Amino acid sequence: GEGGAYLSMSPSRSKGMAELLQQLVGFSAGVDKAAATRDFLERIETFSQKLPEEQVNDFRSQVVGYCVEQDLQDAPVAISGLSQALDGVDAAAFSSYLADHLPEGGGPLLLDRRSLQRYVKFAGRERDLAISFSSHQLNKRVHYQAETDTLSITGLPKMLRSQLLGHVEE
Structure with a gap:
């Protein structure tokens, strides 16, 4: 099935047997979900x-x-399932594009949820400050100056404005 991407192994006292078993089942240590997600x-x-x-x-959302x-x-992400789930995109073109351009070819992908969420939304919070915005607003309504560590927002939400x-008038 598709869920066969994980295998847990506990260290054994008999190192030779553990290595032999790993070779027999084609086990490779770890899946770098962050790298796979970056490529994706x-x-x-x-x-x-x-x-x-x-x-x-x-499309991004x-x-x-x-x-x-x-x-x-x-569950891993099957490219065919993802392609079929997208509205307004040619599923066959999208599917073959990913299959041609990803290291896994057309195989199922194990992705990192936090990296995925950061792709569409930036968010951060401290005790007295919470900020979040859609990533597509960066360099449009939201501007970041790294030199001064300053975030500028143009066109505030009506409720915040x-x-x-009201606070300024008090």
Whole structure:
């Protein structure tokens, strides 16, 4: 089945037997989910550049939504399943693009949920401050200056603006 990507092995006193078993079952240590997710998101980003601009954010959100849902079910992401789940995208073209451009070919992907979520949303919080915004707002409404570690927001949400104006008038 598709769930056969994990194998847990406990260290044995008999090192030779453990190594032999690993070779027999074709076991390789660990899956680098973060690296796999980075490769995957780079491909998603490149593919999204071929789409009409008004479709890009929806496409990214659909991809991440599907992948996070699979992760919540402890299931790998099958490219065919992902392709079929996307609205407004040619499933065959998307599927063959990923198969041609990912190291895994067309195999199931084990992805890192936190990296996926950061792709569509930036968020951070401390005791007295919480900020989150869609990543597509960066360099549009939200600007970050690394030299001064400053975040500038243009066009505040109405509710926040009215709270600020109410506080300033007091």
